[in-house]
Amino acid sequence: MTDFVNASLREIAAALAQKKISSVELTTLFLDRIEQLNPTLNAFITVDRDKALAAAHAADAKLGAGGAATLTGIPLAHKDIFCAEGWRTTCGSKMLADFVAPYDAHVVERLNAAGMVPLGKCNMDEFAMGSSNETSFFGPVKNPWNPACVPGGSSGGSAAAVAARLAPAATGTDTGGSIRQPAALCGLTGLKPTYGVVSRYGMIAFASSLDQGGPMAKSAEDCALLLGAMAGFDPRDSTSLERPAEDYCRDLDKPLQGLRIGLPREFFGAGMDAGVRAAVDAALAEYRKLGATTVEVSLPNSGLSVPAYYVIAPAEASSNLSRFDGVRYGHRAADYADLDDMYAKSRAEGFGAEVKRRILIGTYVLSHGYYDAYYLKAQKVRRLIAADFQEAFKSCDVIAGPTAPSVAFKFGAKSADPVQMYLSDIYTIAVNLAGLPGMSIPCGFDKDLPVGLQLVAPWFGEARMLNVAHRYQLVTDWHARMPAEPAA
Amino acid sequence: MSQWEVVIGLETHVQLQTKSKIFSGASTAFGAEPNRQACAVDIALPGVLPVLNREAVVCAIKFGLAVGANIAPRSVFARKNYFYPDLPKGYQISQFEIPVVAGGGLTIRVGETEKFVHLTRAHLEEDAGKSLHEDFHGKTGIDLNRAGTPLLEIVTEPDMRSSAEAVAYAKALHSLVTWIGICDGNMQEGSFRCDANVSVRKPGGPLGTRREIKNLNSFRFLQQAIDYEIQWQIAEIEEGRKIQQATVLFDPDTGETRAMRSKEDAHDYRYFPDPDLLPLEIQPEWIAAVKAGLPELPQAMQQRFQASYGLSAYDAATLAATRDSARFYEDALAVAGKDNAKLCANWVMGELAARLNRDEKEIAASPVSAAQLAGMIRRIADGTLSSKLAKEVFDALWNGDGKDADAIIEVRGLRQVSDASAIEPIIDEVLAANPKSVEEFRTGKEKAFNALVGQVMKASKGKANPQQVNDLLRKKLSA
Numbered sequence: 001m002t003d004f005v006n007a008s009l010r011e012i013a014a015a016l017a018q019k020k021i022s023s024v025e026l027t028t029l030f031l032d033r034i035e036q037l038n039p040t041l042n043a044f045i046t047v048d049r050d051k052a053l054a055a056a057h058a059a060d061a062k063l064g065a066g067g068a069a070t071l072t073g074i075p076l077a078h079k080d081i082f083c084a085e086g087w088r089t090t091c092g093s094k095m096l097a098d099f100v101a102p103y104d105a106h107v108v109e110r111l112n113a114a115g116m117v118p119l120g121k122c123n124m125d126e127f128a129m130g131s132s133n134e135t136s137f138f139g140p141v142k143n144p145w146n147p148a149c150v151p152g153g154s155s156g157g158s159a160a161a162v163a164a165r166l167a168p169a170a171t172g173t174d175t176g177g178s179i180r181q182p183a184a185l186c187g188l189t190g191l192k193p194t195y196g197v198v199s200r201y202g203m204i205a206f207a208s209s210l211d212q213g214g215p216m217a218k219s220a221e222d223c224a225l226l227l228g229a230m231a232g233f234d235p236r237d238s239t240s241l242e243r244p245a246e247d248y249c250r251d252l253d254k255p256l257q258g259l260r261i262g263l264p265r266e267f268f269g270a271g272m273d274a275g276v277r278a279a280v281d282a283a284l285a286e287y288r289k290l291g292a293t294t295v296e297v298s299l300p301n302s303g304l305s306v307p308a309y310y311v312i313a314p315a316e317a318s319s320n321l322s323r324f325d326g327v328r329y330g331h332r333a334a335d336y337a338d339l340d341d342m343y344a345k346s347r348a349e350g351f352g353a354e355v356k357r358r359i360l361i362g363t364y365v366l367s368h369g370y371y372d373a374y375y376l377k378a379q380k381v382r383r384l385i386a387a388d389f390q391e392a393f394k395s396c397d398v399i400a401g402p403t404a405p406s407v408a409f410k411f412g413a414k415s416a417d418p419v420q421m422y423l424s425d426i427y428t429i430a431v432n433l434a435g436l437p438g439m440s441i442p443c444g445f446d447k448d449l450p451v452g453l454q455l456v457a458p459w460f461g462e463a464r465m466l467n468v469a470h471r472y473q474l475v476t477d478w479h480a481r482m483p484a485e486p487a488a
Numbered sequence: 489m490s491q492w493e494v495v496i497g498l499e500t501h502v503q504l505q506t507k508s509k510i511f512s513g514a515s516t517a518f519g520a521e522p523n524r525q526a527c528a529v530d531i532a533l534p535g536v537l538p539v540l541n542r543e544a545v546v547c548a549i550k551f552g553l554a555v556g557a558n559i560a561p562r563s564v565f566a567r568k569n570y571f572y573p574d575l576p577k578g579y580q581i582s583q584f585e586i587p588v589v590a591g592g593g594l595t596i597r598v599g600e601t602e603k604f605v606h607l608t609r610a611h612l613e614e615d616a617g618k619s620l621h622e623d624f625h626g627k628t629g630i631d632l633n634r635a636g637t638p639l640l641e642i643v644t645e646p647d648m649r650s651s652a653e654a655v656a657y658a659k660a661l662h663s664l665v666t667w668i669g670i671c672d673g674n675m676q677e678g679s680f681r682c683d684a685n686v687s688v689r690k691p692g693g694p695l696g697t698r699r700e701i702k703n704l705n706s707f708r709f710l711q712q713a714i715d716y717e718i719q720w721q722i723a724e725i726e727e728g729r730k731i732q733q734a735t736v737l738f739d740p741d742t743g744e745t746r747a748m749r750s751k752e753d754a755h756d757y758r759y760f761p762d763p764d765l766l767p768l769e770i771q772p773e774w775i776a777a778v779k780a781g782l783p784e785l786p787q788a789m790q791q792r793f794q795a796s797y798g799l800s801a802y803d804a805a806t807l808a809a810t811r812d813s814a815r816f817y818e819d820a821l822a823v824a825g826k827d828n829a830k831l832c833a834n835w836v837m838g839e840l841a842a843r844l845n846r847d848e849k850e851i852a853a854s855p856v857s858a859a860q861l862a863g864m865i866r867r868i869a870d871g872t873l874s875s876k877l878a879k880e881v882f883d884a885l886w887n888g889d890g891k892d893a894d895a896i897i898e899v900r901g902l903r904q905v906s907d908a909s910a911i912e913p914i915i916d917e918v919l920a921a922n923p924k925s926v927e928e929f930r931t932g933k934e935k936a937f938n939a940l941v942g943q944v945m946k947a948s949k950g951k952a953n954p955q956q957v958n959d960l961l962r963k964k965l966s967a
Contacts, residue, residue: 083535096534103528105535202535209763237537238765316763319567322578323532327630339628343571366569366758375760 004029005165006482009074009222012168016063016073023063023073027056027117030075034119034166037485041142043151043160045080046088047120055117062115071229072115077167079158080121081128082213083202084108091204092124092136092154095324095331095350105202106234107171107213114229119167123157126352127321128178128206130154131424134415135354143186144483145449149408152182152424158216159186165482169217169226173203175210176309177403177428180440183216184403184452187442189469189479190216191223194459195435196241198227199234205320207313208239210432219479220441220469224248227462243460251467257291259468262396266302267427273406275446280402283443283453283472287400290471297392297399301384305430306422308385311365311378312433317355318362324350357418386434393458398468402427403440403452427454437462441469442478450478492722493691495698496654496684496714497646500661501639502671503615503679504547510614510638511538511581518677522620526632532576537764540565544638545768547670548588548612549778551640554668554785555607557592559775565612565765569758573630574617582641584759587611588768589640594664595787596656597805605657606645612768613639634678640670646685646695651714655707658682667786667811681705686717688725696721697731701738701745713738717745789814797821797829806837812852823862828869835861839882856885864893876950877902906953908960911944914952915960918943929965937961 004012004026015021031049038044052075059073083089083101085108090096104112112118125135133141133156141156143149144164151160155172159182162170172179174192183190191214198213205211215226227248234240261284268277284294326332326346333345351359365374392399404424414421431438436456443453453472457465473479509516512529529536552559566584589610596603615637620629642661648654662680666673673680682704687696701717704710716738721731735754736745761767784792786808793804808814813836820832840861844851864881867873873881873893880902881893890896897903905911918940919926925943928936944957 083533089534091534099534101535102533200535201537204534205537205764207763236539238539239763315760319569319579319758319760322569322571323534323576325571325573325578327573328531328576329533339573363758366760368756368758371758371760 005033006480007168008219009071009168009217009225012074013070013072017068019063023056023059023075023117024053026073027052027075027119030119030167033164034161037164037166040147041144041160041164041166042139043123043141043157043164043166044077044120045090045092045123045138045157048087051086052117052119055112059115059117069114071111071225073117074115074168075117075119076111076226077119077122077158077161077170078108079124079155079170079172081124081173081204082108082121082171083204084118084121087118087121089121089204090138091128092126092138093350093352093355094137095347097137097331099329101202103202106199106236107230108202110230110232111171116229122155122161122170125154125156125178126355127204127317128154128173128175128211129317129354129358131177131181131421132409132411132414133157133182134411135352137352140411143408143449145187146408148410149449150185150411152185152404152408154178154182155190155216156182159183159188159190162186162188162216162218163483169215169222171213171230172216173206173211173213174428174432175206175212175313176432177425179214179216180428180438180452180454181404181425183440184442184450184454185408187450187478187481187483188216189219189223189439189441189473190214191227191439191462191466192431192437193227193231193462194241194437195432196239197231197243197437197460197462199232199237199240201234201236201240205316207316208320209316210309210313212432219473220439220466221249221252221473223439224252224463224466224470227466246463248463248466251463252470254467254471255291256287256468256471259287259290259292259398260396261287261292261294261468262297262392262399263294264297264299264302264392264399264401266299267401271405271423271426272402273446276402276404276406276451279444279446279451280400280453283476284400286472286476290475294400295396297396299385299388299392299430301381301388302430304381305385305433306426308378308381309425309429309433310361310422311374312382314358314362315366315375316362318359318366321351321355321359326350354418382433385430389430389434389436389456389458397457398461398465399456401454403454404428407446407449407451431456435459437465439465439469441472442481443472443476444478450481491690492688492718494649494651494718495646495687495689495695496648496651497644498648498654498657499644499683499685500642500658501615501681501683502642502661502665504544504638504640504670505672506541506543506547506638508541508543509636510541510544510612512636514636516637518674520633522629522631523633526617526635530576530632530636532578538581538762540765540768541638544612545588545770546778547638548610548640549770549775550668550670550782551610551642551665552589552592553775553779553782554664555589555592555594557589557607557610559770560586560588560590561770561772562586563588563611563768563770565762565768566759567762570755572616573628574619574632574635576617576632576635580614580616581762581765582613583611588770594657594660596653596660598650598652598656603647603653605647605653608643608645610640610642613641615639646687651711651718654684654714655711658707658710663786663809668782675705678705682710684710684714684717686714686721687731688718688721696725697733699731699734699736699745699747701736702748704738709738709740712740712743713745716743720745783811797826797833799829799833803830803833803837807833810851812850816851816854816858819858820862820865823859824865824869828865831865831869832862835865839879843886855888856882860885860892867893867897871906871953872897872904873902874904874950874954877904901951903951904953905948905951906956908956911948911952911956911960914947915944915957915964918947919964926965937965
């Protein structure tokens, strides 16, 4: 049975098709692992054995009937930011601790339609605001590689769940690095698509112009399969792009001869740990062996990406989170004097410190008299950053660099200093601001913790980017390593 | 009073007649049970997103074309952020910096004076829900059926100088938006609501501080509220106080306005472009297609009525006050013939309008159809019916006692007698029976002549052609 714990999605799919295992058996296997390991890891907020097994039975019926889609019967975990009908959907917040979603997010709908079996909902930083999973109302997630360390965030529960093999794959969302950074810190492959490729309908909004859902899994090939199921036009999301469906696996095996990898000068300066640097350099050497060339490129405005992001994202968040007012659903204070008091108390009690900080920042930068100096200025910077990437892609096919400046850090190491925490996403944020596809793949270890290599492609370059990742994974085994099982 | 000049600008919220809401698929029909027409998007569940209703944009384009405004090739939806229980998202989606319609205007008429009221802009936005304060024992109920109903907010320049002008503008706007079919115009149900910005100043001086009267949903309230506000502002200033910028409410029971909030506690709405919606792009081809489907507009129609049918400006304006009335008139004319344009106009604006008014019926539901009225008018024109007989025919048509004028004339024998050989014996009888009147007439009393005409008409049971009776009687008396 342990074969299946480590198996790729294609291997699992083949076993299901050949009836070597049923979806119910497979689902039970992962549910049992969750039961055994989740109390230590805290990767899941909600697990529903009955719902999961019901879905598994339905998948087995489809498999029995023949002609089922590739992913039919394969379990997965959802970040608890995706609404799933009949499932508690908390977004990691006390505000929604008891909120049961009455509808499916587009991503959930698509993956259900693909026959996948939802195991449960994964822990996350509250409203996706955090890089360490320490802001969750449901407690921090432990990094399976070292339980004293953070798993990254905000999709830290999804990352830990897949890394510890509690699920074969998971969904995540990425606003400033929330798929790629935890993928890096937990030794996974995670992909943030081009903005607009995956519908945001039913994905609880943090920063609408930056949020994008994507897959987190053990390999580029797994991500390609999952992305194919998740992506697609959705008329309920006005920012969803109407494009023909893509087979993201189509170019996986293409040789890398002639590939030009751009190395942004700004991503290889001070700030990156030496161990991270060494792993990234080794990966680049591997790529040269595979026939790629590396060229130095420049993203001159990338130094402004963190400040611009911390104006735009909180501005949008301050407005997006206004609906959590205790009137229609969500947490409402028990006692209040009047309407204003009800708002103030409900929100003061329902939101954690980091969420409040960002609502305050966002409210401030949108205020009369500050809007031009902050919000408008940040939007201009955003356009400059996007233009930098366009310029860089004239001389390269993909961009590579570190995903995060360091490996997973200890709990509490950065939580006292928000700016230090924000700098965890220094390499990932610019990609969101530019709306580009990016991914993180495991490329080595530092201090016995995984290091991630970030790849960034031009708009809609997912297939090429996955090809670049897959060829590397054919000649390396970083992605196949799994952490030692922690004591239950 | 005359030493003060009044300055008024209006902001009108026009509810657009779309089947579904501006950003969701829920129905916009009025009067459903609370919260039965509020979908996931309207109640702002976590994760839901807005999608713009194309029909709402079509309405905005129609309006822009009808008032000769610019239709922005690219406009932007913005979020207006504030907390209120009937505002589910905590922000209203509206347009701020770049509205869909800019400029244009409307011609209004007060008495004999025409005036052009300039529009600043018109923008698309969503309505909020309703807070229900009764029946909840100290609590407030929220009905989100109205949340997300599409609105076009139409803003004028401060061009109006009296409450009469403001009402004339509101009426002209009301007529236009119902004419082009973008609004049902139902003011009781809130489909058309005005906010009035009112200030006073010394003529030629700088603009005074304005106060905004909110949510006026009848023309009468609009007039009363503005009149009260003007008096109040003048009294304040004359007593040495300054007007403070404020939002005020009009109380129809007292006829007074009272301040709701002052400038100091005005919201900072923190407008910013809604990242969930792309900019609204309107290509010239779309505008052209909407234009092709636009009905003839009231002013063009009035001019055509004057030029083609020889009607006065007043008649043309009255007939073209609504599309239904204009349609009725032109339908009647198609049967009666253009030569009878004035006669048709008189009947539509006279007898027909009076009856409709008496029975509280709309012209579209008139018991007398345009074709029936026209058939009757043809019989007036060809001399078959006198106007008196015509009224009897009209009564019969109104009551449904006959399928058309000819049938009624036939059955009731209402044909006018214009044959001299039939009228003369009657005249002779009347003259013989009324020697006193004949005598009086001969001594110069014109009144006696009218009495004789009356007798002849009576004796003919009203069927004699009155003109002919006149002529023959005069001839006989002067013989």
